Structures are given as C-alpha cells and as structure tokens.
Amino acid sequence: MSRLLVAFDTRLSPRPSGVGIYTRDLLAALAARPELQVVAVASPQQPLPEGVERLATEIAFDAHGPAEYFEHVALPRQLAARKVELLHGPNTIVPAGRTPFARVVTIHDVAFARYGQTLTPAFRMLMRTRTRASLALADAAVAVSSFTADELRALYPRLATRVIALPSGTPEGALRHVRDPNRATARARELGLEPGRFLCAIGTLEPRKNLPTLLQAFAQAAIPGVKLALIGDRGWREGPLREALSRMPSDSVVLTGWLDTEQVYDLIASSAGLAYPSLYEGFGFPPLEALALGVNVACADLPPIRESCDGQVRLIGPLDLPGWVEALRWLVSSGPRPPWVGRRFSDVASELVEVYRVAVEGWSSRRKASR
Template sequence: MLYINGKFTSQKITGVQRFARSLVCALDAFLFSICDKNHVPKVILLCPIGASPPKLKYINVEYSGSLISGHLWEQLVLPFASRRGILINFSGSAPIFKMGQICAIHDAAIYDHPTAYTKLFRLWYSVLFRILGKTSKLILTVSEFSKCRLQKFINVSEEDISVLYNGSGHITGVISDVNVLQKFGINAKEYIFAVGSLNPTKNLSNLLTAFKEISEKLNVTLVVAGGCNTSVFQSNFDSSSPFERVKFIGYIPDEELKALYENALAFVFPSTYEGFGIPPLEAMECGCPVIASNLASIPEVCGDAAYYFDPLDIASITEAIEEIIANSKLREKLVIKGFERVAFFDWNHTAKKLFNDLKKIGVL
C-alpha cells in the first residue's frame, strides 16, 4: 500500500503546495494510463477533514482526523493512518516518527540562511530534516543545487537522493481574471511584476532600493504579489507604506496571478536563495520576459531564457530593470526563449521519473 501525505490539500497554494498538488495530479494520470497493463499497488491520498484535494482518477482519497489539522495532524494522525504502507511526503515536512517514508525536502535554506527564519521554525526543521535523512527510504528534492546543499547538511548519500524538477503547464488551463488590473489600479504594460513572500531571501528590500532609483525617470510601476507568514520568516521588512509607484497586493488567486503575468512589461525575480523557483517559469509560460538573480538554483532553472543580474548589487538590479524596459528586442527574445525553456519542465516527465524511482527502491 502506498500513501501520500495530503496536508497540502488544506493549505494555500505556494511553492511547495504547487509542487505537491501538480505532482500528485500528474502521477495519478500516469498510473491511470498504465494500470491495465501493469501491476500497480493501491495508492491513497490521506487528507485532513475539510481539505480540498484535486480530482483524481486512480489515486483514492481518504480523510482522517477530526478536530486536528496542520502540523499536529501530520505528526499525530497521519502516522497511524498510514501504518499499513509506505508514506510519500511532497510538501517539505513529514511525520517525525513514521518509518518507511519517502520525503521531499525542497531546499537547505534553514542551514544556508538560518537568520531568515524564526528560532522555533529553524529548530524544528533542522531536527526533522536530519532525522528524515537517516530514516527515509528516499529523499526527493527539486534541483541539482538543492541536492548538493542537502548532501552537505543532512549527510544523505548520492543513491538516496533524487532530483524531481518542478513542472510547467499548471497555469495554462487557468482563466485569467483581468479585473485584477482595475481592482488594484494597474495599467497593462506599464508595470514590472514580482512574486514572493517577505522571506528575507526573496530580496525585496534590494529590489525596492533599485527601483526607487529609476522610478522617478521611468513611467513604470512595481507590482509585488505574495504573503508573509510571520510564524516562519524572521523579517523586518515593512510593506505597509511603500513609496510611490510600488503596489503590494498580497496573496492572490491563480486567475489574478496569470492576468498579471500576461499584462506585465516584464517579471523580476531578485531572490538570493531558491531551491527551485516556480514563478519565473510561470511568467515564461504566460509570455512575460524574465529578469532574474544569478544565484542559487535560478540559472539552473531559467537557463538562457532570463536576463541575469547580481541580486546583491543595487546597480546591477537597476541596470537590468532599465534594460528590460528600454529594449523591446530583448523582451521579444526572452519571450521566445521562455516558451522554449518551459517545454523542458513537464509534470508528466516528473511523474514518470518518480515512478521509476519508486520501482528502483522496490516501493512499486
């Protein structure tokens, strides 16, 4: 019996939840396509009561627990509910006392950038990751960069860690809600778009400093979407009173997100640290040219489809923004390169890679 940790089905969709939901859907479609010709064990997505799982054809959905949700559900209810089989965890955490698990750890940020997180969050995950590195049947991660960093910090061997890239395509079927432009007073093709939480590694402070230097001479706005979980991130960043020409619009649904990608002059991704970084691919998929940081996993993901800058150098960020605004040929080139790049990242290929990994370790 194979179980999947469905805690992500009760959470807002950010990076790790996007990975979990999209991969489960792709795995479900793949298993459904081969189940008549191959022996495939029963797979169950275990969800908290009140969760909203995706519609699935092969994978069964079961609900467990009652009043308990979130981390308590994962630590107390899930191990018992999955006691008869192997448990796969896609969204970055897992039950600490469950044996026979497969766990996705998306990055090593708590080790590489510990000050970005609260002490409690950092303590819990540093202990959890080290235990999972020793007890899991397989560790999954989302880039070669993350694989390298995790091998350093949790002592997982080469054969016990596998890279499963995020895919693209999840935003293709979303219907754009262009009303978001009027909702926030934004003019199409007159803004630079950014997506990210207030995690210090998202580097919004440097982006704002760079943008402030050019905002007075260029008729463009900076629009920033994303939330902030203060129980996780240790941030002194204040988005409540940004200067003129900057709009912080908070967490938005996919319909509005897609519309903002499609109508932006360009997308900027200034992170100093990413395990993968899905937003640049989403922007490329929507025909939005991308300028991005040259650090961590970002060049691995974006390849030659982004115009890079040094996120620690204000002048470099400023020059990149000015260039993307002024150079229409560069924007056109990046749009074409972006469409080519996203074709490389496919959830169906990722699901097949996972299936082969599971067969290799004897789970399937």
C-alpha cells in the same frame, strides 16, 4: 506487472505556495501513470484528480500536536490496513519508526542551514530537525533540483546515497492559463495597476526574497508611469521591508496580498515583466510561470534558476544594485516574448515511478533480512 499502491500526502495550506504547487501538480502527474494506483491523504473538501482514492482527514498539515499524532501513529495504521506499499511525503515529513511500507520524502531546500538568519528561530530549528529526521527515515529523498541535492549531500554526507535529484517542472496552471485581456485588465485596474505599465515580484514577504534590494533598484530606475506589484502573502521579519517601503515614492508600489493562482497568472501576463531577486531558493516556480506566459524575467543568479530556466532569463547577482536597476529598465522596454516551457511534471512523475520501485524493493529486502 501489477500496479504499485502508493499513498501521497496532499494536505495543503489554505493558501498554498511553492510546496503546494509541487504537491498539486505532482499528484496529478502521478495519477496519470499506468504503473501506479494512488491514494491521496487529503481533506474531504480537497479536489483530487480522477482515479485517485481519498484517505480523508480533517487534520491540517500545520496543526502541530494533532498533526504529529496523525502523521506518525494514525496514518501508518490506516495505510497498513489498505496494504499501501509506499508513502510519499512531498513536504519534508514521513512517519517515524518502523513502518509496513516504504517511504519517500521530498526536500525543497536547506534554507535553515544556508540562510537561517532569514527565518524565525523556532522555524529554523523545526526545519533542521525535520529535514535530518526525514532523510534518515526515508528509503529515498527527492531533491527538487540538482543544487538542492548537492546541498543535502554536503550537509549529510553519511546519508548522501539516499538523495536523488528530480528537478521540478513548470506549474501546469501556467501552461493551461487562458488569456482573457478584459478580465486581466479589470483585475489589474482593481489594484491600481495599468496593463503593461507595472513590474511584478512574486513570493511570501519574507527576508529571503530580498525585496528591499528590489525596491531600492526600482526607486533608482525611476521609470515614468511604471509601478511595482509585490504579489504574495505576509511573511515574517518584515521590518526591513516595511522600512524600504516607507522610503518609496507615493503610490509607486502595490502590495496585493495573497491571490489565487488565476489572479496571479492574469497579473503576470499583463505585466511588463517579472523580477525575482531572491537570495536563496531550492527551486523557484515564478520564473517558469512567467516564461510559460510569454513574459520576460530578470532573476537572481542562483544555481537552481540557471538549471531550470536554461538561459531563458536575465541573471543578476542578488545584491548587485546597479545590475537590478538596468534589468528593471530592460524589462519595461523589452516587450513580450514567445512562451517557453522546459521540464514538465509529467517528466518528474515518469522518473519518480522508478524511484518508487527501487525504494519498495530495497525496503522489502531489508524487511526479509531482519526476520
């Protein structure tokens, strides 16, 4: 059987978060599939897995006007010239109009509908429009968890048959991370943290991450000699977070800012535990990263966390303040745990091959019928 020629839009932010991890690790897993020949839409500088062809562009994913022309006009023409059979957009975007190839899109969450108050009005409207349009255009829409798939089907019942649940896997970087105690200790101490004497929380500093609740619980837990590290880039609507920080004891909380992947893994591995109090997630990588690194996790009790972590984490209601106080104390006292790995990105890629084939066959049949 001939290999399917698939394009994968890998353009990433210079500071990739969860979507960037998904894109990077899924591309590597797809490149290893013998059934596929992969063309990556990427910047000239972006590293690519061996065997992946590059369709180079300097147009960034978030370049607005230039990006829209590239995604909906220039890119389809270039892919048609290469006789690509399918394009996968891993970040909620596929080209509009009729295309000479099938389209698959990944949708990560519907926060714009469920927790729209945590987003800026402009971004909420953008994601609402983009999600509905891509779902209508795509031959198949991959949801990163069964929960997100159910959310999409409930919001768009007429398009429900296009939605396929393919839960994500543990980030490969966490699985390959080589512990170096000296390096990890040095990195922690550069930030004013002592190995084993701090808790960490990971994510962009934005309202959906529910960090004010975590800060209040940490203050009430009053664990002697233990700090809290908030690891993540600046976000939006930070007023409640800044107010909560102003009430914290001096030097008890460290804001690290954005860190690269290896720095993050060093901090997780040298911490006393990970707290993940989000109000809403479509999936959620940090708990899986911590589990792979042998670190205990206290998580908000959310459907995608229950699905992906399979009973390996302590679950607390997102707004259950006494529960979080108890959970933080438990993290500090529990010590290390054996590493645990659930689903892998190789599993996702294996299942995605069949999604691609069905999408191409369906697109081809519809194209013939319309002639």
